[in-house]
Amino acid sequence: MDLDFSRAEQDFRAEVRDWLAAHVPAPLPSLDTPEGFAAHRAWEAELAAARLSVVSWPAAYGGRDASLIDWLIFEEEYWAAGAPARVGQNGIFLLAPTLMAFGTEEQRRTWLPRMARADDVWAQAWSEPEAGSDLAALTSRAVRADGGWRLYGHKTWSSRASYASHGFGLFRTSGARHRGLTYLMFPMDEVTVRPIAQLDGLPGFAELFFDGVLVPDSMVIGEVGDGWRIAMAATSSERGLTLRSPGRFLATADRLVALARDADPVLADRAVRCWTDAEAYRLHTFGTARRLMAGEEAGPATSMGKVFWSELDLRMHTLAVELLGDRAGETPWLDGFLFSLAGPIYAGTNEIQRTIIAERVLGLPR
Numbered sequence: 001m002d003l004d005f006s007r008a009e010q011d012f013r014a015e016v017r018d019w020l021a022a023h024v025p026a027p028l029p030s031l032d033t034p035e036g037f038a039a040h041r042a043w044e045a046e047l048a049a050a051r052l053s054v055v056s057w058p059a060a061y062g063g064r065d066a067s068l069i070d071w072l073i074f075e076e077e078y079w080a081a082g083a084p085a086r087v088g089q090n091g092i093f094l095l096a097p098t099l100m101a102f103g104t105e106e107q108r109r110t111w112l113p114r115m116a117r118a119d120d121v122w123a124q125a126w127s128e129p130e131a132g133s134d135l136a137a138l139t140s141r142a143v144r145a146d147g148g149w150r151l152y153g154h155k156t157w158s159s160r161a162s163y164a165s166h167g168f169g170l171f172r173t174s175g176a177r178h179r180g181l182t183y184l185m186f187p188m189d190e191v192t193v194r195p196i197a198q199l200d201g202l203p204g205f206a207e208l209f210f211d212g213v214l215v216p217d218s219m220v221i222g223e224v225g226d227g228w229r230i231a232m233a234a235t236s237s238e239r240g241l242t243l244r245s246p247g248r249f250l251a252t253a254d255r256l257v258a259l260a261r262d263a264d265p266v267l268a269d270r271a272v273r274c275w276t277d278a279e280a281y282r283l284h285t286f287g288t289a290r291r292l293m294a295g296e297e298a299g300p301a302t303s304m305g306k307v308f309w310s311e312l313d314l315r316m317h318t319l320a321v322e323l324l325g326d327r328a329g330e331t332p333w334l335d336g337f338l339f340s341l342a343g344p345i346y347a348g349t350n351e352i353q354r355t356i357i358a359e360r361v362l363g364l365p366r
């Protein structure tokens with residue numbers, strides 16, 4: 001495998017680095033506050049104006065037709081520069097790949113450019129009170145109505161939904177378990193939203209109540225009843241490359257090594273181990289990207305990446321909090337630590353990922 005970057009890739013890296021050096025703002029308020037949400041949307045619009053918000057998308061939708069390798073380079077520079085969290089993340093990394101693969105051209109042209117500029121911010125509405133790991137148990141329904149569908153039911157743990165303008169998720173249109181599910185988009189206006197406080201006290205996610213919300217047929221993604229297949233394709237983007245690229249962990253690892261510079265050798269050794277693991281994840285991901293670019297599928301192996309990055313992130317933040325002791329609360333490390341605790345849960349828990357790895361990657365008996 002060739003680990004050298006091409007001239008064009010190096011030029012792209014330099015362009016991104018220079019642009020970020022000139023534009024990254026001072027830390028914004030949390031995106032889980034109204035003012036922070038607005039400030040993060042404004043930042044996304046600025047990124048989009050430089051055509052940097054979705055570099056790997058087609059130019060027609062606001063991207064640059066860049067390769068996955070370029071996107072990974074962008075991510076490394078983005079997180080190393082200390083740029084803001086991506087408020088449009090769930091739309092950009094989960095809904096957009098789904099629309100690219102299963103949506104109509106009209107849906108792509110309607111929604112993707114708006115998403116790229118954060119005109120709309122999307123929340124993922126999959127989980128329900130009785131359907132998390134066992135997603136096929138979901139009971140929210142879409143009932144046929146004149147010109148569209150009426151939505152009924154209760155979703156939960158929907159990130160950014162406290163302030164998002166739109167959502168997307170699975171609704172039952174017929175059948176049982178994974179049969180008869182339909183993938184739908186909806187505007188948030190008529191959904192009753194009940195914010196849920198995370199460990200930091202801010203409403204990072206919300207419950208959603210649907211009581212006959214009407215959505216037109218143009219908001220159905222793919223065929224009615226084909227939602228499970230579409231959702232399963234989206235999960236490999238979520239767990240794999242797109243939701244958590246290595247750049248984020250490399251930036252954390254660099255900061256951790258700096259923090260541990262004068263620490264007790266045992267702690268410093270743990271920091272170095274985290275750094276080498278972040279680098280290993282980086283190299284592994286370049287390999288995955290090359291395979292995807294050659295037309296191969298990411299498939300269930302993305303579950304290995306998900307377990308690896310979530311455990312690494314937790315180890316890094318745990319060590320930082322140990323190194324800082326009482327001072328951790330005066331730094332961003334404490335918030336980072338609280339969020340890292342959720343890594344083994346969201347995007348499918350690590351217990352579930354280990355079962356997928358055992359059965360579908362290693363071929364062990366059920």
Ligand SMILES: Cc1cc2nc3c(=O)[nH]c(=O)nc-3n(C[C@H](O)[C@H](O)[C@H](O)COP(=O)(O)OP(=O)(O)OC[C@H]3O[C@@H](n4cnc5c(N)ncnc54)[C@H](O)[C@@H]3O)c2cc1C
Pocket residue numbers: 090123124125126127128129131132133134156157158159160205342345346347348349350351352355
């Ligand atoms: C920070 C955060 C953000 C989130 N954002 C979103 C979002 O935007 N949209 C959304 O739809 N959801 C979101 N979620 C929800 C997340 O997807 C679910 O929490 C997750 O899928 C687990 O489902 P659950 O909470 O119902 O737990 P359960 O499924 O009830 O699991 C409870 C425990 O039992 C274990 N378990 C369950 N079944 C098995 C099994 N068969 N074998 C072994 N162990 C098992 C699980 O691993 C877990 O430890 C978010 C969660 C978090 C923490």
